[in-house]
Amino acid sequence: MAVLEVLNARKAFGENEVLKDISFSVDKGEVVAVIGPSGSGKSTLLRCCTILERLDAGCIRYSEDTLVETSADGSALYADKTTMKRIRRRFGLVFQSFNLFPHLSVMDNLTEAPIHVAGVDKEAAKKKAVELLAKMGLSDKANAYPFELSGGQQQRVAIARAMALDPEILxxxxxxxxxxxxxxxxxxxVMRELAQEHMTMVVVTHEMSFARNVADRVIFMDKGVIVEQGDPRDVIDHPENERTKLFLQKISEK
Amino acid sequence: MDGFLAWLQDFGSLFGQLAEGFGTTVLIFLLTLVFALPLGMPLALGRMSKCVWIRKPVEILLLIVRGTPLMLQIIFVYFGPYFLFGIPLSGYRFPATIIAFSINYACYFAEIYRGGLESIPVGQHEAAQVLGFSKKQTFFRIVLPQVCKRILPPMSNEVITLIKDTALAQTVAVMELFRVANAAANARTSLMPIVLAGVFYLFGSFVITRVFNFAERKLGYYR
Structure with a gap:
């Protein structure tokens, strides 16, 4: 069953069409890597899926909840507040720049949303946070503040924070x-371990070895369209499309 | 010996007068903070509003208040009700002073708050939004605590200026420290009351500085 379904998604910033008719879906337990040159629209696609940006037209569905669908006049029609709130609990997002809350300890970073958004009681939220930190190999950092951690540690805390509300998809x-x-x-x-535990993930990345070895499927985007998708070994090692070939060539030259 | 005692007695009474004036000064100072500190926040948010009908009026208010002397504003607030509506002025000196000071300082605080609010990276708002925080929760739990830390240095500047600006209340004959000292200096043809008043102001500024240093240390647990 599809955890996430995107149909005919369109998004433009002014004259600049960033997403042109994007459709794809992600099944439960699937790891999808999204690759492509910068400006191809992959980050925008992620931001639309996580409601940080709004589509101009198209449909996004999380299991049985519809986030947005195209109305009769062709514009995007978003769900009401309650549905939106429920949908936000279905996904987690890990940012490029971590975006931890600097004034909160690692523990509070992990429990703030469960306690104040989801209404989980304090003890349960803490217990869950302790488990997640152990999983991330950060058990000794619960009382540290973000500035005391290395970038890698901060990003692991951010992953734990995104998982604190048991999302269906990361x-x-x-x-x-x-x-x-x-x-x-x-x-x-850490991400490879999550994949082994069948966490559903969509990963925008430039790490080709990760895409090849961990992802179940690779989506190659360029100029706002999905150019090619399929098994990572096919797409990365034997690309069919010229644009995919060109991009992979450029990446391997680095 | 008698001369010294007489001097001491005189000094004591002068000190008493000045201390009383300082009490009024501190009262103006505290009441201004009580009103101006919260009032600055809606002004800052109004100044940042996307709606022109909110933003423009706030911009104009800030321009007027920050673009004219506080002394002028005190006189305007004090005499305004009489000249505009014929309302008698008795007992209105002190409230008028507090109103003028509060509006004036709220406008300066508003710009400091705005600077603080705009310095919070957009990623903080986005992280909170993705985690499901409401706008109100994001503001009070994520943004405001970080703003408080960032605005401490400019706020300490402004608050130290305030304790000295209270001297402007003499414009409408409020018996604050400086008016008392000036009157005493004229009566005695002595510089002593002015010097002593300076010591009182210095003491006030010293306490304020200590309070801000304490707050900075308190919030120094994160970067």
Whole structure:
């Protein structure tokens, strides 16, 4: 069953069409890597899925909840507040630049939303946070503040925070791009572990080895359209489309 | 010996007068903060509003209040009701002073608040939004605590200026520290009351500085 379904999504910033008729879906337990040159629309797609941007037209569905659909006059019609609130609990987002709350300890970063948004009681929220921190290998950092952590540790806290409300699907927006090269490994390792536990994930990334070895499916985007998608070994090792070939060539030259 | 005692007695009575004036000064200072600190926030938000009908009037208010002398504003607020509506002025000196000071300082605070609010990275708002925080929760739980820390240095500037600006209340004959000191200096043809008043102001500024240093240390647990 599809956890996320996007149909004919369109989005423009002024004259600039960033998403042109994007359709794809993500099944439960599936790991989808979204690759493509910068400006291809992959981050915008993620931001539309997480309601940070609004589509101009198209449909986004989370399981049985419809976030947005195209109305009769062709414009995007968004769900009411209650549905929107429910949908926000269905996904988590990990940002490129972590965006932890600097004035809150690691523990409070993880429990603030469960307690004040979801109404989980304090003890239960803490217990869950302790479990997540252990999973991230950060058990000793519960009382630390974000500025005391390395970039890799901060991003692991951010992943734990995104998982604190038990989302059905996790989005990653270039999770390793803001990190020093020697720190990307620890994030990719955590993500690989999540994949093994069948966490549903959509990952916008430039890490080709991650896309090839971890993802179940790769989506290659360019200029606002999905050019090619399929098994990572096919798309990355034997691309059919010229644009995909060109992009992969450029990446491997680095 | 008798001369010294007489001097001491005189000094004591002068000190008493000045201390009383300082009491009024502190009262103006505190009441202005009580009203201006909260009032600055809606002004800051109004100044940042997307709606022209809110933003423009606030911009005009800020321009007028920050573009004219506080002394002028005090006189305007004090005499305004009489000249505009013929309302008698008795007992209105002190309230008028507080109104003028509060509006004036709220406008300056508003710009400091705005600077603080706009300095919070958009990623903080987005992270809160994705986690499901409402706008109100995001403001009070995520944004405001961080703003408080960032605006402490400019706020301490403004608050120290306020304790000295209270001297302007003499414009409408409020018996604050400076008016008392000036009157005493004229009566005695002595500089002593002025110097002593300076010591009182310095003491006030010293206490304010300590309070702000304390607050900065308190909020220094994160970066």
């Amino acid at each position: 989005f990653f927006d270039e999770p390793t791009s803001a990190l020093d090269p020697e720190l990307t490994g620890e994030i990719l390792k």
